[in-house]
Amino acid sequence: DVKVTQSSRYLVKRTGEKVFLECVQDMDHENMFWYRQDPGLGLRLIYFSYDVKMKEKGDIPEGYSVSREKKERFSLILESASTNQTSMYLCASQSPDGLNYEQYFGPGTRLTVT
Amino acid sequence: DQQVKQNSPSLSVQEGRISILNCDYTNSMFDYFLWYKKYPAEGPTFLISISSIKDKNEDGRFTVFLNKSAKHLSLHIVPSQPGDSAVYFCAASVIFSSGSARQLTFGSGTQLTVLP
Numbered sequence: 001d002v003k004v005t006q007s008s009r010y011l012v013k014r015t016g017e018k019v020f021l022e023c024v025q026d027m028d029h030e031n032m033f034w035y036r037q038d039p040g041l042g043l044r045l046i047y048f049s050y051d052v053k054m055k056e057k058g059d060i061p062e063g064y065s066v067s068r069e070k071k072e073r074f075s076l077i078l079e080s081a082s083t084n085q086t087s088m089y090l091c092a093s094q095s096p097d098g099l100n101y102e103q104y105f106g107p108g109t110r111l112t113v114t
Numbered sequence: 115d116q117q118v119k120q121n122s123p124s125l126s127v128q129e130g131r132i133s134i135l136n137c138d139y140t141n142s143m144f145d146y147f148l149w150y151k152k153y154p155a156e157g158p159t160f161l162i163s164i165s166s167i168k169d170k171n172e173d174g175r176f177t178v179f180l181n182k183s184a185k186h187l188s189l190h191i192v193p194s195q196p197g198d199s200a201v202y203f204c205a206a207s208v209i210f211s212s213g214s215a216r217q218l219t220f221g222s223g224t225q226l227t228v229l230p
Binding site: 004009031032040041043044045048050056058070071090092094096101102103104105106107108 | 118120123146147148155157158159160163183203207210215216217218219220221222223
């Protein structure tokens with residue numbers, strides 16, 4: 001079974017703080033993704049990475065950066081957290097050779113910025 | 115501009131009846147479609163998929179239908195069970211413009227409630 005874990009289930013941070021969200025997968029997948037989920041908007045792609053140190057912007061990258069130093073780990077960084085970044089953050093991994101192109105998701109991190 | 119739309123935020127059905135969840139898309143480059151199921155406090159899990167070269171795919175109680183000309187797909191659950199109560203996301207796949215990976219574009223989700 002693919003396992004994707006995220007460092008925190010719930011996080012409360014203050015406006016202006018630097019926030020790190022960590023994601024680890026155990027299936028040796030090349031591709032990893034960060035999404036945010038908001039009511040009525042579904043899942044929106046922030047960034048993805050297709051290899052170590054390789055990254056591409058998704059649909060809503062503003063205010064975020066990412067880091068992938070090791071294949072199994074993909075970090076999302078909020079350089080200066082703002083209240084409009086309060087959301088559910090979901091990490092996913094994917095094998096480029098996967099039969100259904102499916103992505104495997106972690107349990108999510110509920111981030112509140114006050 | 116949402117490329118994948120689920121116009122029904124919620125749906126309630128009686129246990130044992132059919133649940134039909136709908137999804138529309140606008141990008142004709144999408145060539146693979148997936149349905150995910152999400153329980154509260156958990157990440158989405160893959161349910162069923164369909165390639166654009168097919169019009170139907172079945173897996174047990176779950177069937178996905180694709181109408182390419184209408185850019186419409188639907189998920190049928192028969193018979194519906196209380197454990198099926200969850201948020202269902204439709205997703206459409208296309209290769210990133212850089213060619214580096216396959217992107218999933220998600221709809222906004224439909225909350226299905228199956229009443230006992």
